[in-house]
Amino acid sequence: MRLEYFQMIDRVTAVDPEGIAAEAIVPAASPVFEGHFPGHPLVPGVLLVETMAQASGYLLLHRSGFARMPFLSTVKEAKFRSFVTPETRLEVTAKLEHDGSGYAVTRAAIAVAGKRICDAELVFRTLPFPAPELEAAMRAQAERIGLGGPTGGGPHGP
Amino acid sequence: MASALDRIADIIAETSDVPREKITPDSHVINDLGIDSLDFLDIVFAIDKAFGIKVPVEAWTQEVNAGTAPAEQYFVMKNLATRIEELVAAKVPGPSGGA
Structure with missing residues (x-):
């Protein structure tokens, strides 16, 4: 993850039309942690939503x-169940709830070592x-994280 | 079973802050009920789920913006209900189960 550049996903581990699983490693250091919080670095909840x-x-x-292009329009029932600290490996999953006309709904979650950390229902306008x-x-970002490349395919997480 | 109009009115009342009694067959969803585009997305999602359809709201909006269809055709409650009924009728599979 490069928090200050909003590059959250490091690698896609599985994807199919109904869901995706990805990995994100929280960096050891980031300017974000200088403010959130001094002496007690935590990934902000808004960045977990992101x-x-x-x-x-x-x-x-x-x-x-x-x-x-999907643009986030609604965040529903976001829950943050545990703190996320530097150098944590995040397991990020998203499943398609509905693919509508000009919009889509997903159910997304983050886990650490199988333990649920946060989840939410997300609505996107697709334009x-x-x-x-x-x-x-x-497209370049997707290639960077292996989306659609040889690492893709297979089921999408638990 | 409740009419499409009643079901849609219930959805709007549950999804937005509009009181159910304010929603009539002649209500314009946007002009009279004050539903904005984001709330309308929620309503469309609920309608899609409730009726098992995909409301082509993007095409409707394009038609209205292009001036090829009046907004009332899609966004006045009684007409919206008719459009939904048409979409439901169009998706009903044949006796063999359909595609």
């Missing part, structure tokens, strides 16, 4: 063949890419 949203977003990009630069950037 992590779940990005996993969901890659799932939706994968489903649409990068035809449409044609508003800029070619964005599509190129998303």
Whole structure:
């Protein structure tokens, strides 16, 4: 994870049209931890939501063949069950709840060593890419994390 | 079973802050009930689930924005209910179970 660059997902471990599983390693140090919190570094809950949203977003990009960009529009019932500290390996999953007309709904979660850390239902508007630069950037990010490459495929987590 | 109109009105009342008694067949979902686009997404999600359909709200919006269809055709309650009934009828499988 590069928290300050909003690069939350490090590697996709499995993906199919209905779900995705990914890995994210919390860095040992980040400017984020200087403020959140001094002497007691914790990943902010909003960044855990962002992590779940990005996993969901890659799932939706994968489903649409990068035809449409998902934009987060609603976060429902987000629960943060444990603190997340530096150098923790996060298991991020997202499952498709519904693929609607111009929107999609996912159920996403983060676990650490199998223990549930946080979860939420997320709603996205899905729109044609508003800029070619964005599509190129998303494709490059997806390639970086192995989405659609030889590491993809198989079931999507527990 | 309740009519599509009643079921949609119930969904809107449950999903938004609009009192159920304020929702009539002639209510315009956006102009009269004050539903914004984000709340409407929630309502469409609930309708999709309740009726087992995929409301083509994106195509509707494009038609309205392009001026090829009046907004009332889709967003006045009685017309919305008719559109939903049409979508439900279109998805009913044949005797063999359909595709």
